[in-house]
Amino acid sequence: MPSAQHLYKQELARCREHFERVNLRKERGYLMKFTTFSANVENIMPFIPRSSHERLFQELLLQQVFTTFDQQCLTAGDLVKFRGAKEAITKPDGPRIYCTYHLGSYRLLTSVLFRRGVDCVLLVGSNMNRHQGDDMLEHIEALRQKHGLTNVFRIVDTGQASAGLTILRELKAGRSLIVYVDGSPETAPQPGEEDKLLSVRFGQRNVLTRKGVGYLSHTSGVPIVPVVSYRQPDLTNVLHCLDPIRPIRQSDREMYCREAMQQLYDAFWSYLTRYPGQWEGWNYIQSFLEPELPKHAMYGRRPEHPAFNEDRYTLCDLEQAPILFDRRLYQTYEITEDLRDLLLNLNTIDSVEGVVGEEMFEELVEMEILH
Template sequence: MLTAKQLYKQELENCRKHFEQVDLEKEQGYLMKFTTFSATVGNLLPEIPRDNHATMFSQLLLQQVLTTFDQQCLTAGDLVKQRGAHKMLKKEAGPRIYCTYHLGSYRLLTSVLFRQGVDCVLLVGSNMNRTQGDGMAEHIEGLRKKHGLTNVFRVVETGSPSAGLTVLRELKAGRSLIVYVDGSPETAPGASDESQFLSVRFGNRRVKTRKGVGYLSHATGIPIVPVVSYRQPDMTNVLHCLKSIKPIVQSDREIYCQEAMQQLYDAFWPFLNQYPEQWEGWNYIHSFLEPEMPKNGISRRGGFRPAFNEERYS
């Protein structure tokens, strides 16, 4: 009789086989999506040969299929390998602000925390809520019924006018927040909300990032816990908890926000370098990239300039 882990990997293999039957280049919008992906990879990780971009993009699309399957599988969270300061994922750790990224099977963090009895508030963009919200709600309800869980789960949309106050109240009520700090397409900076963003280093470039996470941590005194999700070559999902970022009482809020967000992006960078084909952020990070300053000191307009791939089309 097969174990739960063997059955899980068998289903992942079935997902992979179905995926490989699809002719990606004939799929609607493929060329535009791949062009954006390739240009952004070239800007952030120029050391990756452009000839590798098509394979990376295919791997990313497969990763998205596997991530969707994981959300439908109630046992996927039980098979996750936890590394680092994983005691922070338990209810006994108290309320925390869990900051994660769209890397690997990133939705499993919510599943694991809820399974541990943690009262969770998931902060997501409106588009993500529309496309994934029902699936996550079904997953949570399935866990609730299977394990007799009674803890709280709530979704708050970042675009809601009352989102900040709602999350602040939830944190003060002892609930934990889960937030994706690497952004999403609908949370990119606009002309009217520039004051909500700050600039941080991201590799050799700089990106705009919302500072709300740092503000909430400083205002409530609740530590930030960076958590990185990734999938190993043997298909095992890993949640790696990094060192908590703790606010200092009576410290300057703006300085704390800047330092906390920089630490979050610094923590993510080595994982992105190791698993670049697992990051969904390639599809939208160009909206957050600051214009690069060339050597002559004249700034380009826009977040990046796509480079024509002469090798691919020669």
């Protein structure tokens, strides 16, 4: 009789087979989603060649299919391999703040903790709560029925005004938190929230991250346990528990928040470099990037042989109109078909300025579209 592991991998093979039948490039919005993904990878991991970006993007889309399947499969959590400080996810002697990331089959941590008898509270944004909250509760209830579990599971919507007090009460009641510290589209920084954010190093850029996790840990005295999920090449899911970050109650709260969040991103970085095609955050990390100071162009400098600046800009031929995408600033410009054709065929034109006029030429140079 086939083992549970064999049957599980058989189902994933079916998922892959179905996925590979789809012509992704014909899917609505594919080109812009891929271009944004590519710009994000390039800004944070410039050592990955652009020629590899589409393969990574399609790997991520397949991983999302696998992750959705895992959420529907009650036995997926039983097949997980554990690495590192495994005792951190057995029933602890007190509450923990489990900090994880949107890497691999990231929802499995919740299933595993609940299955092991941990009283836990999942923190989610309002949009995720609306679209996925019921599915998560159904999954947990099915695990409860199957294994006769009696421990507590709750979802807290972090978009609610009373969320902070609710979370502190849950910690004081001995329940552990599950937090995705790499953010989500709905937790992106908003104007006026500067006091809730801090800047951390992340690859070649700095990102803005919310300091609520550090604040909760420091205020409650509850340690942070980083947990990284990833999928091995043989499709086995792994949960790697890293050493806890323990708060020092008498320490400066702001300093602790800053150091704890930097540790969490540093810990994640070593796994992201190994499994870049498994991180869902590539689809939205641009909303968290700390703006860079503009690089001032040398005004008045006219390129003798103007070329299209492919390092900074990408041409996207959409149905409605051609789009010029700025990979540094994440801005899109609708352009005419004539300008698109000109940019694609610069090497056949004797005088670009003669074709577009002096004013347009200077604008193209100033925006670094031509260099």
